[in-house]
Amino acid sequence: MSKINIKDLARKVINDLKPYKTARDEYVENGNKMILLDANENPFQTEFNRYPDPNQISLKNSISKIKAISNSKIFLSNGSNEVFSLLMQIFCEPGLDNIIIFPPTFGMYEISAKINGININKIPLNRDFDFDTDIVNIINSFNSKIMFIPYPNNPTGNCFSESHVEMIIKKFNGLVVLDEAYVEFSEDKSFLPRIEKYKNLVITQTFSKAQGMAGIRLGMTFANEEIIEMLNKIRAPYNINSLTQRTALLKLKNQEEVKKEAKIILREKDRLIGHLKEFNFIQKVFPSDANFILIRVDNSSKRYNQLIKMNIVVRNTSNQFGCENTLRITVGLKSENDKLINALKKINEL
Numbered sequence: 185m186s187k188i189n190i191k192d193l194a195r196k197v198i199n200d201l202k203p204y205k206t207a208r209d210e211y212v213e214n215g216n217k218m219i220l221l222d223a224n225e226n227p228f229q230t231e232f233n234r235y236p237d238p239n240q241i242s243l244k245n246s247i248s249k250i251k252a253i254s255n256s257k258i259f260l261s262n263g264s265n266e267v268f269s270l271l272m273q274i275f276c277e278p279g280l281d282n283i284i285i286f287p288p289t290f291g292m293y294e295i296s297a298k299i300n301g302i303n304i305n306k307i308p309l310n311r312d313f314d315f316d317t318d319i320v321n322i323i324n325s326f327n328s329k330i331m332f333i334p335y336p337n338n339p340t341g342n343c344f345s346e347s348h349v350e351m352i353i354k355k356f357n358g359l360v361v362l363d364e365a366y367v368e369f370s371e372d373k374s375f376l377p378r379i380e381k382y383k384n385l386v387i388t389q390t391f392s393k394a395q396g397m398a399g400i401r402l403g404m405t406f407a408n409e410e411i412i413e414m415l416n417k418i419r420a421p422y423n424i425n426s427l428t429q430r431t432a433l434l435k436l437k438n439q440e441e442v443k444k445e446a447k448i449i450l451r452e453k454d455r456l457i458g459h460l461k462e463f464n465f466i467q468k469v470f471p472s473d474a475n476f477i478l479i480r481v482d483n484s485s486k487r488y489n490q491l492i493k494m495n496i497v498v499r500n501t502s503n504q505f506g507c508e509n510t511l512r513i514t515v516g517l518k519s520e521n522d523k524l525i526n527a528l529k530k531i532n533e534l
């Protein structure tokens with residue numbers, strides 16, 4: 185068990201904050217049909233004339249069952265992106281505190297830090313996009329409050345070694361945010377069962393990837409109660425709208441479909457990787473635990489533009505640290521992947 189005191193880690197202003205109470209926070213359904221005259225809503229009934237459940241109880245109950253974690257350890261946000269910023273607001277004093285990121289990494293950590301006036305320490309990954317072996321010796325050198333680890337990593341697609349990540353969580357004197365946005369594509373690697381063991385571990389997952397619900401903007405955060413309470417303190421009231429809550433609840437009832445789709449996507453990924461290795465201008469296909477593949481090509485701008493001309497959009501990741509001449513390809517439907525393979529064949533023959 186980590187010795188970190190979460191309250192000491194948080195900003196004083198947050199510890200002292202008395203949060204806004206929404207009108208519905210005090211209302212506990214007791215089986216009676218209540219007359220709701222508390223929130224200045226329009227009383228004429230439509231599907232949406234009432235505010236949504238501010239605490240998203242039904243949705244959290246459902247997530248709690250699926251993830252085998254109690255409601256009190258779950259926080260919901262407007263996509264994972266929102267919670268990165270909320271965590272910084274809780275733990276990092278603008279202008280004073282700093283976070284750690286490990287480039288190449290997901291771009292939003294740096295952007296959120298900049299928006300919040302928080303300093304950034306970058307510890308680069310090695311040439312294999314893994315942590316250096318001495319990583320645990322340096323993570324406490326900057327007095328950092330939070331570190332962000334996408335697991336699997338984006339844009340590279342690989343998971344870091346499990347024992348390395350666990351060692352980092354054990355040794356780091358701040359919060360470790362393990363961003364498991366792509367976890368359904370490498371389910372056995374999730375750190376969720378370790379939430380009970382490490383007080384400084386925060387896990388984020390999302391409805392945007394394997395769940396197929398990027399449009400509803402819903403992110404899930406799992407952490408100990410102290411951190412969840414702080415997140416609840418500073419979030420906007422009614423932060424998850426009714427449509428999102430309802431749609432997510434329906435989706436959670438159909439996890440078999442999600443598993444089936446993830447399997448198909450992984451099969452398609454293997455097929456794509458097989459083809460990518462055949463083309464001369466593709467110099468390296470990086471290992472992937474996610475639903476995308478990073479490749480190194482001879483000239484990324486040229487190959488990117490050739491694909492655009494053939495109506496195929498991939499991501500040019502070349503401006504990221506250590507990713508010169510790389511492209512990131514999302515695994516699509518079989519028909520889309522076939523078109524990509526044909527396009528790459530044509531490019532190869534030019």
Ligand SMILES: Cc1ncc(COP(=O)(O)O)c(C=O)c1O
Binds near residue numbers: 365403
């Ligand atoms: C590692 C990682 N985390 C988070 C996100 C964003 O998640 P959300 O759509 O829930 O904000 C992405 C999206 O690309 C991602 O790659």
